[in-house]
Amino acid sequence: MASQDDGAPGGTLGQRVAGFRELRGMSLRALAAAAGVSSSFLSQLENGHTNASVASLRKVAAALGVSPAQLLDDSAVHTRGVLRAADRPSLPLEGAEKYVIALPPLRNLEVYAGRFAPGGSTGPDAYAHGHSQEILLVTAGEITLELDRDRYVLRTDDSIEFLSSVPHRVVNESDSPAAILWINSPPTPEETPHGAADPAASAR
Template sequence: MKRFRLARRLSLRQLGEMTGTSASFLSQLERGRSGASASTLIHIAVALGIRVADLFEDADARTHIVLKRSQRPALPENRGCRKTLVSQRPLHEFEVYIGEFDIGGSTGELPYTHGGNHEMLVVLRGIVEVNLGADSHVLEEGDSIEYAPSTPHKTTNIGNGRAEVMWIIAPATSAAAELDRYVAWKPPINGGKA
């Protein structure tokens, strides 16, 4: 629990306010000096954006994790953009996503914002336009940009072929309910060729 709390930059007091418990109780729970009811564990998991089962995972047992491309969880395609999750659940200090864009595809009609303190976008293939508030940046393969996720942002493929980007967000902010929207990945039509 402490690892998830610190990754989200929450104090014991803040987590206590979110869960209706005290900082003292949570401190004892983190040190293994107290137990918690199922209801309290559910409240803690929801506040941390994880599953209750994640609270019982042995972090030391997961030191080397391989994720094959074909196993990446994905969101349903939207506006010519497929977004897959590269980070393994439970998310810790950061989260990583891959976005694949058809020609003209985008992250949506309007710019969006989300939690986190820092986001980086790296262009892996193609040419994209990244709108950040009133600013617009054209990025090509190998280029990157860093920004605050609280800035309204939108990514659009403006090239003549498919584009692929990687988003890295820190700290991890996606809640379990958001991550549960990701389903089995489906390979792109024609094997991803432009």
Template structure:
């Protein structure tokens, strides 16, 4: 089955946040340690060697699904792209040091779960007024996801259904259900995603198909 080609619109958007995390040089170190060339990695995730090179040099960023595909191609979890395994296993992750990846327009996603946790993933999300996960609903794998609103008012679309959710509201669904989040309130919104088992640990590279959502990567 042909893999989805990454779009040219997003990879350049989140460079600043990922520079702080050092994800680009870490991807390069992990790739070279596995003797995978730029071209090979690009072919595996459906993008170009030029994009991978820019990402590794922190000249551009990549969103969560693109990082998931890179991790899967290197037989890693997404945590491995951000973490130095020499760190103490119970080191406190402060808010300002959360690994950040761009998501949609006016939003960002922050990875909270880290090694040695393998059973689930937790992401915090922040959306400015009108911010969203993107223009279209998306899917990722066939895992189980819980969505919780921590602050503000958001509209969560699940398939053909739409739900207006406020602080403290939550819902569970399969990650194979097309879903989209948009801040419909008049203040910034904060949300939480809990995924089990981790999508990044078992993601198939051809799961991101046209019709689900174009996940930018170059």
């Protein structure tokens, strides 16, 4: 049986479960369903009225995307941890690659990094998704953003803000590689990237 760890600086096990759940923007009912436990059990656990068996602790941890050790260690409640570059889920594009930065479950932001070889693009056609505030920031090289009927050539450290509901397309028309960041708020999930277990990341 896992104890409540009442002496931990960050509070009880239940408080840490609640902290991770809120960090991920999950309701109590959603976490209970994902973990395969009852809402009443989870509520009692978060309120310190019951303990969790090893099996239950593993289920809750898996649903939260953390290890059981992280639930027992108060030091990591404020962060979802480091996402190593080699571990980023990706979305292959045409002569380009899109990497997930904000892992699901998403809360307020959706962030991707993209790398474009010369001639690479997000695809032959412009696309739109949701009605979010979208910011595109060029971190290296030069890209062209086709936004509705307009074209914008953006270079390193240039950025542009637009609505994701406006048809758009990114293409690298230069002779050198380019890299960009996409930031969307709120998230507009549609597709599942390679290496991701949740359908909360999509090609933007």
